Amino acid sequence: AQSVTQLDSQVPVFEEAPVELRCNYSSSVSVYLFWYVQYPNQGLQLLLKYLSGSTLVKSINGFEAEFNKSQTSFHLRKPSVHISDTAEYFCAVKDFNKFYFGSGTKLNVKP
């Protein structure tokens, strides 16, 4: 079974500052990688995904993540965060038909 590690449970950051949320997983054998965002009292929403091809994937709201096979990482970055980015972010790996999620990182953007 896969394991997904998000080392930072909480990340405080000021508005317009850059941010990186870290994600590492246990095996790089043909996996699919995802970042989901969860706003309070809501379900998860897909932010971006890596299935194949370019190792750098981007979302429509300015987030990007890079698949690094040698380091088994899929870190999420944004060059300038907004107050509205305050949420919990989950990294996930799909291995065959099963999804494995990290424990989540709460991003708190301060004015």
Place this chain on the structure above:
Amino acid sequence: NAGVTQTPKFRILKIGQSMTLQCTQDMNHNYMYWYRQDPGMGLKLIYYSVGAGITDKGEVPNGYNVSRSTTEDFPLRLELAAPSQTSVYFCASSATSGRAEGTETQYFGPGTRLLVL
């Protein structure tokens, strides 16, 4: 489209009671999933289904059962509720599997908050 709907939104159960969490999707998705979310633990996959009549266990299936008689519905059954099953339960669905554009996007329901006392 309503997307993925879940009922009830909140339920309190006594130890030993049983209940069914309902999940319905109107997107004609083949793949459906049940997760539980515990504080600080992320989501754990309970059961999943790749199509009507086909189900399989996830990471934490003990104490739960599922069925998939139609494409739209994927109910989760708790037979003998235990305090350890206090959690938030999410249902999700996706259209297809694979590396092509548009695949592997899960759509989540709003969740069911369950408290077992």
